[in-house]
């Protein structure tokens with residue numbers, strides 16, 4: 174029996190795991206399979222600086238090619254794994270090659286949710302998940318071009334901000350009553366709606382897309398209520414679906430993500446999973462989470478690597494996330510689901526810098542910080558400690574952030 | 581281009597050439613030098629790229645913007661020499677720069 178560790182998936186979690194395996198002192202063979210033609214790269218810039226053409230691929234790739242050769246990591250870019258044979262402990266590639274594993278890591282990430290309304294297959298309708306998507310979208314970047322963004326989540330709004338900066342005519346259609354409704358309080362949603370409008374982006378909430386108009390290329394988006402939004406191109410950002418098919422087909426436990434324990438182990442002791450594709454326990458919140466964030470992919474990559482070499486570095490952290498739009502840096506700590514009170518520090522109605530603290534019966538469970546690094550940095554500790562906070566002290570800006578928890 | 585020496589907490593030194601336009605953080609990542617995590621990839625959002633830069637070199641670098649300043653203020657193990665290396669663009673002027681890295685970025 175060999176010692177090979179095989180990693181399926183070539184994204185953030187896979188690259189981290191490969192690096193951490195070597196850092197943990199693993200000297201056996203490591204093989205990574207990724208179905209994209211590129212070595213692992215960072216996705217956040219795809220809707221930010223890379224989309225804006227401010228940086229090139231050399232600055233989004235996670236590691237240079239030399240990293241893999243220097244560390245004796247065999248890479249199979251552009252190669253898809255189509256089957257896991259658990260009995261034989263091997264994986265099969267799309268063209269039928271088999272590779273044995275002693276331990277296997279699934280870091281298959283997620284893919285975009287597609288919109289299934291009439292006309293959805295027309296040219297000019299894009300999603301945003303990988304480099305190829307960005308290139309297609311950029312081919313339409315022309316001053317005055319009309320872009321309709323379907324979905325007012327982070328990615329849709331980031332695309333809108335970049336397109337506006339490039340002089341395009343941008344409309345965002347959101348089905349819910351407010352943007353980013355899934356994750357933030359109305360205070361934050363309304364703040365972002367205001368800023369986008371100030372920047373010249375049209376935000377239309379409560380609009381469910383019923384179809385796309387056009388011959389072969391999209392010319393308008395149909396709201397289904399008699400309203401047409403003319404478009405030269407469309408970007409759809411309505412969420413993601415975890416890539417769990419391989420795990421399902423080989424009989425691993427999958428429930429809204431590949432089920433893993435705090436050491437990233439699946440229901441098969443020799444198979445691990447990390448990143449967007451997992452459902453993992455979180456001790457701070459006391460329930461399972463499936464997260465879509467760089468921090469989660471990095472930390473689970475580290476934990477899985479440790480576990481594969483017999484170390485235990487359980488993953489139990491406060492989630493965090495960021496989003497860049499215009500001159501706004503949003504940093505989110507924790508998960509606000511189930512909060513009983515949202516306390517504001519700063520002035521979201523007029524300014525461009527504030528924080529919202531989400532309390533659940535006096536305990537802080539999450540913070541959204543817009544251009545507020547102190548609140549962000551401090552709240553990482555406060556949420557981890559499950560600090561109880563006095564709303565009056567949070568709101569009082571004469572009290573320093575470091576002293577909010579005292580008194 | 582600048583020759584930069586990155587010194588790990590345990591004293592291990594790495595001297596590499598870094599192209600203009602990249603950041604001091606990217607110089608470490610691209611050369612697989614351990615000690616800088618850079619979780620956010622340079623978005624000035626994570627503070628896991630903190631390094632110590634001697635004062636005489638800081639004079640050749642852009643001043644800290646508010647975001648960097650406040651992130652550092654709260655980062656573990658930061659002191660007055662601390663900078664976020666993703667906010668430090670490499671120029672010819674930084675040739676010979678020597679920076680040290682903290683024991684851990686978390």
Ligand SMILES: Cc1cc2nc3c(=O)[nH]c(=O)nc-3n(C[C@H](O)[C@H](O)[C@H](O)COP(=O)(O)OP(=O)(O)OC[C@H]3O[C@@H](n4cnc5c(N)ncnc54)[C@H](O)[C@@H]3O)c2cc1C
Pocket residue numbers: 181182183184185186187206207208209215216217218219220252253254255280281282283301302303328416419447448449450464465466467468470493494495496497
């Ligand atoms: C546009 C955009 C902006 C984002 N912005 C932010 C942000 O600002 N902050 C943040 O924290 N997060 C952000 N995210 C989310 C973050 O990028 C993801 O959470 C992270 O990339 C997840 O890493 P991963 O390794 O789990 O999956 P991925 O990065 O999705 O990597 C998985 C890889 O595996 C490949 N793969 C899947 N199945 C197979 C198979 N069977 N065989 C071979 N290869 C396979 C996939 O094609 C993919 O390349 C953003 C995501 C996108 C798309």
Ligand code: FES
Pocket residue numbers: 605617618619620621622623624625626627628629664665666667
């Ligand atoms: S890399 Fe995240 S702040 Fe520098």
